Amino acid sequence: MRRIGIIGAGLCDEATAKTAEKIGRMVVERGGILYCGGLGGVMEAAAKGACEAGGITVGVLPGAKASDANPYIKVPVVTGMGHARNVVLVRSCEALIAVSGSHGTLSEIALALKMWKPVIGLDTWPNIADVHYVQTPEEAVEKAFHLLP
């Protein structure tokens, strides 16, 4: 099973959540496992979509408690390592989809590119060379699977 990560804002508006939820669902429908940071916002919405499609959802958590995970995480990975969990999340995925997000997401985009992993960007940090920017959740998932190694 292919491992697709979603990264993005821990707090987000309804429209962004819908986008993330669609991405989560489509990742599972195409046979992927959804990896994320396990918390709220984009992470929770994507996990919800993936979960409702019957998939496996992995949450790589920064804190020390599994109960930090959002309710749609089936497999919590409890790092207790703060932002260093970003490295574990990125390294575990074959491709990453960034949806909105702030500095934490930027660090994950940069780490993914450093590790030569495909990064798809949707309404996120602009103008980063090597990020594949798209306009819709459908395109994002299509592109992610297309670019898998």
Add this chain to the structure above:
Amino acid sequence: MRRIGIIGAGLCDEATAKTAEKIGRMVVERGGILYCGGLGGVMEAAAKGACEAGGITVGVLPGAKASDANPYIKVPVVTGMGHARNVVLVRSCEALIAVSGSHGTLSEIALALKMWKPVIGLDTWPNIADVHYVQTPEEAVEKAFHLLP
């Protein structure tokens, strides 16, 4: 779903592998997810048992490549952090079962006790206060689930 970790030797004899395989199967039959270090020996045998029982197997890998995982790992977690992955593995579990093992296993036992998690010992490092020593795989799984928080 309860999260049970198995820790132990990366290389092991046939009898130890059978023991680990039984533990993996029983963890899944009781509704648990099996977490391990993702490599060979006790880790692979336990994952095989869990996998064949239809369960989810998580491999928290020390190296930088998902392909390091044994073939029974459904969810690879690629830390790229060497022995620091032991901390992530232990922290992700609600109880741990140690089967044989050397210094790496001892570090995991110690970390688990430090985090106040139940540790069941089967033919492993002896005489560590607070480890619950048992004689059979059945007892190990029984004890692990009994001691869950």
Add this chain to the structure above:
Amino acid sequence: MRRIGIIGAGLCDEATAKTAEKIGRMVVERGGILYCGGLGGVMEAAAKGACEAGGITVGVLPGAKASDANPYIKVPVVTGMGHARNVVLVRSCEALIAVSGSHGTLSEIALALKMWKPVIGLDTWPNIADVHYVQTPEEAVEKAFHLLP
């Protein structure tokens, strides 16, 4: 003693090395400890400057061997954690100066901003909100010390 980090390219041209060396020296002259990633390029040049000024140089290494450090590192910190060492480096500093650099540096800039630490940028990733861009090594060190918490 104040803890100033320098982040940047692991390979660099002579002019960039001169810049980094000046920064290293000035950090020490102002009473700081110089933290860096311990490898070559900007890291080595800055450590050389700091060392020659009689200061303490800390190299937070990604690999598993102290001998990976450049010859100007007095205090190697051997993480064996790959890119997760970026998090340790950033967290250990009170302010960071970015000089040139690629995706690894971008991840460090993002992590530093995420942790609300001052980031000074000199000929590095442009247009990142909250980075304090400067034109000279003198300005960089001046700004870093000025912005210390």
Add this chain to the structure above:
Amino acid sequence: MRRIGIIGAGLCDEATAKTAEKIGRMVVERGGILYCGGLGGVMEAAAKGACEAGGITVGVLPGAKASDANPYIKVPVVTGMGHARNVVLVRSCEALIAVSGSHGTLSEIALALKMWKPVIGLDTWPNIADVHYVQTPEEAVEKAFHLLP
């Protein structure tokens, strides 16, 4: 400069503190840098001894704040990684001296042995194969330097 780590209890009695302080002082007198976990008890006493002898003291901290360090730490390394800092500490040292201590110390002893580093034990976890047990701080430091690679 040789890198010697001291590991042990975060809270200790006066006699143990005196022992640790002597070890810290002697490590510096023999030209070593003292590495420790940066907190109280054995760590603080050893750092005090090393500091008063004019040496460099490195504290590899589990938490996210440099201010967690005891007052004798000159070089704080702020990991924010909880117990995973044990791995960084052990990996950074060429030899380790264990003084008393509980499960955290046991994990460090095990990790050090796993990495083939010399471990000297003084009034600590007994009966671990490959630990070099000694009776006095003088012997501990003598043995540590003698066993350096």
